[in-house]
Amino acid sequence: MRSHEQTVQTLFNPRAEDYRHSSVHAAGPDLDHARELLRQRGARAARALDLGCGAGHLSFALAPHVEHLIALDPSPGMLEAVLRGAAERGLSQVQTCAASAESIPFPDGNFELVCTRYSAHHWSHLEAAVREISRVLAPGGHALVIDALAPPDPLVDTHFQAMELLRDASHVRDRSVREWRALLSAVGLAEVQYRQWPVRIEFASWVARMRTPELHVAAIRSLQAAAPREVHAALGIEADGSFTLQTGLFWLVKP
Numbered sequence: 598m599r600s601h602e603q604t605v606q607t608l609f610n611p612r613a614e615d616y617r618h619s620s621v622h623a624a625g626p627d628l629d630h631a632r633e634l635l636r637q638r639g640a641r642a643a644r645a646l647d648l649g650c651g652a653g654h655l656s657f658a659l660a661p662h663v664e665h666l667i668a669l670d671p672s673p674g675m676l677e678a679v680l681r682g683a684a685e686r687g688l689s690q691v692q693t694c695a696a697s698a699e700s701i702p703f704p705d706g707n708f709e710l711v712c713t714r715y716s717a718h719h720w721s722h723l724e725a726a727v728r729e730i731s732r733v734l735a736p737g738g739h740a741l742v743i744d745a746l747a748p749p750d751p752l753v754d755t756h757f758q759a760m761e762l763l764r765d766a767s768h769v770r771d772r773s774v775r776e777w778r779a780l781l782s783a784v785g786l787a788e789v790q791y792r793q794w795p796v797r798i799e800f801a802s803w804v805a806r807m808r809t810p811e812l813h814v815a816a817i818r819s820l821q822a823a824a825p826r827e828v829h830a831a832l833g834i835e836a837d838g839s840f841t842l843q844t845g846l847f848w849l850v851k852p
């Protein structure tokens with residue numbers, strides 16, 4: 598029986614190329630907005646950290662606005678992809694670090710910017726990771742948190758999280774906007790801005806990216822077929838299983 602950490606590595610290590618080419622990850626209004634926030638921030642941050650960097654799409658978007666950026670991920674395959682991608686783009690300020698968000702191997706107040714995108718729903722100890730984000734941020738530093746959101750309606754939420762887990766054994770939990778706000782304010786991070794966008798998830802590429810076993814693909818289809826109309830309406834479930842989730846972006850400051 599594997600630990601959650603082993604499941605994460607087993608699933609993500611060989612998937613760097615899939616995530617590098619994933620249209621959901623390579624582009625999006627959240628990435629454009631993240632670039633804009635950094636532009637508006639003005640002075641280049643001296644040191645930035647990207648938690649759960651995956652194939653590096655957020656790191657590459659933010660790197661031109663910072664002096665040094667550490668792309669952190671527990672999966673060595675992802676970190677190798679980030680170094681290749683950074684070299685291709687001439688982003689010499691990008692370095693990598695093999696670690697988990699729950700235990701960040703840097704001293705207190707080390708970063709002026711800590712960000713994360715589409716990773717926190719894999720973290721088994723989110724409260725600990727959020728404490729770590731606050732710890733490694735310098736006073737006056739900014740945090741940028743982007744992730745898929747749990748639907749506010751419990752009926753829809755239960756169906757959504759079940760689809761996520763069947764598709765990807767490393768899924769822990771998508772959090773609602775309300776849960777995120779409670780977690781972030783509990784560690785003293787003050788919300789400056791919040792934005793939310795719908796993201797259409799194309800079913801075939803969604804399950805292909807994670808090599809979801811056929812048995813689980815069938816279970817997701819069965820779950821969708823049996824789901825009540827409230828769930829179909831809220832998730833915009835289409836005939837081929839594609840659906841629409843909400844992505845939330847929190848821009849915060851450590852006072």
Ligand SMILES: C[S@@+](CC[C@H](N)C(=O)[O-])C[C@H]1O[C@@H](n2cnc3c(N)ncnc32)[C@H](O)[C@@H]1O
Binds near residue numbers: 698
């Ligand atoms: C969907 S990918 C990230 C996408 C990427 N941030 C982007 O913008 O394209 C999720 C990543 O989270 C990483 N991950 C899983 N558990 C983690 C943890 N506890 N701490 C940090 N990263 C984690 C996985 O290894 C994987 O590379």
